[in-house]
Amino acid sequence: MSTVTYQSSWMNDDLRIFRKSVRQFIPREFAPHHERWCQQHRPDAEAWTAAGRVGMLLTDVPEEYGGAGGTFAHEAVVIEELAQAGINFGSGVHSIVAHYILAYGNQEQKRKWLPRMASGELVGAIAMTEPTAGSDLQGIKTSAHRDGDHFVVNGSKTFITNGCLAGLICLAVKTDPKAAGLKGISLIIIEAKNLPGYRVGRSLEKIGRHAQDTCEIFFDDVRVPAANLLGPAEGKGFSQMMEQLPYERLAIGVGAVATSEQAVAITTKYVKERMAFGKPLIDFQNTRFKLAECKTEARIGRVFLDDCIERYLAGQLDGVTAAMAKYWLTDCECRIVDECVQLHGGYGYMTEYPIARMWADSRVERIYAGTNEIMKEVIGWSL
Numbered sequence: 285m286s287t288v289t290y291q292s293s294w295m296n297d298d299l300r301i302f303r304k305s306v307r308q309f310i311p312r313e314f315a316p317h318h319e320r321w322c323q324q325h326r327p328d329a330e331a332w333t334a335a336g337r338v339g340m341l342l343t344d345v346p347e348e349y350g351g352a353g354g355t356f357a358h359e360a361v362v363i364e365e366l367a368q369a370g371i372n373f374g375s376g377v378h379s380i381v382a383h384y385i386l387a388y389g390n391q392e393q394k395r396k397w398l399p400r401m402a403s404g405e406l407v408g409a410i411a412m413t414e415p416t417a418g419s420d421l422q423g424i425k426t427s428a429h430r431d432g433d434h435f436v437v438n439g440s441k442t443f444i445t446n447g448c449l450a451g452l453i454c455l456a457v458k459t460d461p462k463a464a465g466l467k468g469i470s471l472i473i474i475e476a477k478n479l480p481g482y483r484v485g486r487s488l489e490k491i492g493r494h495a496q497d498t499c500e501i502f503f504d505d506v507r508v509p510a511a512n513l514l515g516p517a518e519g520k521g522f523s524q525m526m527e528q529l530p531y532e533r534l535a536i537g538v539g540a541v542a543t544s545e546q547a548v549a550i551t552t553k554y555v556k557e558r559m560a561f562g563k564p565l566i567d568f569q570n571t572r573f574k575l576a577e578c579k580t581e582a583r584i585g586r587v588f589l590d591d592c593i594e595r596y597l598a599g600q601l602d603g604v605t606a607a608m609a610k611y612w613l614t615d616c617e618c619r620i621v622d623e624c625v626q627l628h629g630g631y632g633y634m635t636e637y638p639i640a641r642m643w644a645d646s647r648v649e650r651i652y653a654g655t656n657e658i659m660k661e662v663i664g665w666s667l
């Protein structure tokens with residue numbers, strides 16, 4: 285029985301051409317190095333400049349700031365292609381940092397940093413989480429106090445994606461330790477290279493995403509120009525984060541759906557080839573039913589995601605809907621990938637099989653960018 289191929293409503297010829305170039309680039313420039321990146325716990329710095337040359341970075345940043353002048357749909361294409369290839373590169377976080385600068389930076393800041401981010405010369409990281417403050421950002425202790433025309437920054441951050449290679453860090457700090465709750469938080473841009481008092485800690489050993497650069501970072505009396513504050517005044521950091529988190533959460537939803545679809549595709553192929561009791565696994569009703577469930581859930585996810593993408597493109601994606609997307613699509617991804625591991629039997633547990641890596645790589649999606657429990661709190665506030 286044939287099925288009509290589903291097409292995302294936001295897809296068009298320009299995006300198809302772009303997808304083709306990304307799809308050619310990844311196996312040629314990234315895939316041959318991915319195993320080594322996993323061992324060294326980070327991509328090569330040259331991978332960033334290669335991605336910049338092919339136009340894969342800052343695809344949705346205006347050309348006047350060095351970006352490709354596209355839309356979030358271009359970002360979605362990059363995220364999907366990386367997810368389908370199983371490559372963990374930190375370009376999602378890099379884009380998020382660019383969007384903070386785009387939204388709250390002044391002209392000078394945008395012109396100074398964005399073109400170098402688009403070329404891959406500057407790698408971006410965002411640093412909110414601390415050893416004792418993750419979900420509860422009120423608890424952050426990293427401080428920045430004014431000393432003339434500088435801030436003096438002290439503290440540490442953990443689990444920072446792109447931390448080791450980062451040349452530009454969007455850092456959440458307390459600029460007013462006396463302000464109640466989240467009011468004293470500001471965002472400051474740190475130009476990290478050769479900065480006295482700044483130190484990158486160890487690469488963290490993770491259960492998946494081994495090629496992704498995840499580190500601790502430390503600040504010991506680091507002097508940062510006051511001009512690096514993002515926004516017109518101190519104390520705006522929390523509201524800036526709340527405004528930008530839908531972008532990050534939608535991007536995670538894009539990766540989750542692409543991974544779910546890829547898991548169904550590779551598992552369908554596997555169960556047609558693998559024999560048991562004298563017949564291919566697909567001939568067992570349980571196999572077909574499980575894959576039917578997975579394929580249906582992936583499609584439901586895709587339709588919801590496409591609606592969120594359309595809303596974002598129209599400037600209408602609200603924080604609650606973005607939280608729904610992040611929570612539901614990543615939960616769905618983990619359910620699907622786990623079922624697909626089961627259908628691979630013992631081979632599903634072997635890291636040389638893509639499904640095993642997908643399983644380990646997917647798990648964090650329910651944890652970072654706000655845990656799925658926090659997403660339910662955000663949705664709950666709207667009830």
Ligand SMILES: Cc1cc2nc3c(=O)[nH]c(=O)nc-3n(C[C@H](O)[C@H](O)[C@H](O)COP(=O)(O)OP(=O)(O)OC[C@H]3O[C@@H](n4cnc5c(N)ncnc54)[C@H](O)[C@@H]3O)c2cc1C
Binds near residue numbers: 417445446648651
């Ligand atoms: C691989 C990886 C990459 C990351 N990259 C970055 C990065 O680039 N930048 C960055 O700043 N951070 C990053 N993080 C950190 C990530 O965002 C945090 O781990 C996450 O926000 C959770 O914080 P926590 O780890 O302190 O957990 P906790 O806040 O201690 O939460 C522990 C558990 O308690 C639950 N919980 C907490 N509060 C509530 C509540 N109110 N109601 C119900 N349940 C609750 C949580 O949902 C969770 O299940 C990364 C994390 C990982 C693992």
